[in-house]
Amino acid sequence: MDKTLQEVQRRLIALGYNLGPAGADGYPGRFTTAAVTQFQKDKGLAIQFPGTIGPKTLAALSGSENVKPVELPWIAEARKLLGLHEVKDAKKLDKALRLDTSEIAWCGAFVGMCVATALPSEPMIANQLGSRNWLKFGHTIGSPQIGAVAVFWRGGKDGWQGHVGFVVGHDKTHLHILGGNQSDKVSVARVAKDRLLGYRWPTSYPLPTGTLAMTTINASITTNEA
Structure with a gap:
């Protein structure tokens, strides 16, 4: 497990990006790559290889507002x-x-x-x-x-x-x-x-702020949960 990557994943989740079922597990994957790519696009970062995590991306994440340190x-x-x-x-x-x-x-x-x-x-x-x-x-x-x-x-x-x-x-x-x-x-x-x-x-937890970005997910559609 990569602790730096895990912190990046936690920050992305806190900002509303979808990290998939695994969440902030510290391992790379397609959900993490997609979330990083979308974050870079949203921030207007000029990245030669979108989806990779370098100094520009880390700096942008560190300066992001409303970032919670851990998953809810x-x-x-x-x-x-x-x-x-x-x-x-x-x-x-x-x-x-x-x-x-x-x-x-x-x-x-x-x-x-x-x-x-x-x-x-x-x-x-x-x-x-x-x-x-x-x-x-x-x-x-x-x-x-x-x-x-x-x-x-x-x-x-x-x-x-x-x-x-x-x-x-x-x-x-x-x-x-x-x-x-x-x-x-x-x-x-x-x-x-x-x-x-x-x-x-929940009444005992701070209300969220900001807008949740739309993401894609490879999951089935459920229509009847009986």
């Missing part, structure tokens, strides 16, 4: 379970969430566990299994931000079913959601923006 704590918790499947990894997943994931829609329980573990003083909602109940959580925010809790309708906008997960990026038509019960596992998937009911943010 609840996203870090969520990534610990990334890839776990409700059947193949039932024992480990059920232990983490303290329920039988084969019997219920567990996306809300996943969000609740991550937030409660990372932010023990955060007021939590009742009935976390009800996805739409997460519209009562924390503060409302008006635009996508890394770490925001995104609440979606499922089945029908006027119905009672829903889905909930964490924003880790977005493109023109879809949000990139790190969530549970997506193809029966913890994954990063694309969820259509026209299904969104609202974004929420």
Whole structure:
């Protein structure tokens, strides 16, 4: 692991760039290259080989405003379970969430566990299994931000079913959601923006600022998280 690269990745994440499911792991990859390239373009840096990290890029990152030193704590918790499947990894997943994931829609329980573990003083909602109940959580925010809790309708906008997960990026038509019960596992998937009911943010953590840059991601589209 390259600690300098890991710090670069952390700064890019804090600025809203998509580093993919691995996040700030200190290893190079296509998500890191794409994020560095986009950052260089956004800053107007004249780089002979876009995507490479040299003195100009490091200086620009060091001088960037609103840079947080580490990944959001609840996203870090969520990534610990990334890839776990409700059947193949039932024992480990059920232990983490303290329920039988084969019997219920567990996306809300996943969000609740991550937030409660990372932010023990955060007021939590009742009935976390009800996805739409997460519209009562924390503060409302008006635009996508890394770490925001995104609440979606499922089945029908006027119905009672829903889905909930964490924003880790977005493109023109879809949000990139790190969530549970997506193809029966913890994954990063694309969820259509026209299904969104609202974004929420923890009351015990500073509100985000700035605009989240659009990125591309190699992830499947999820349409029904039952």
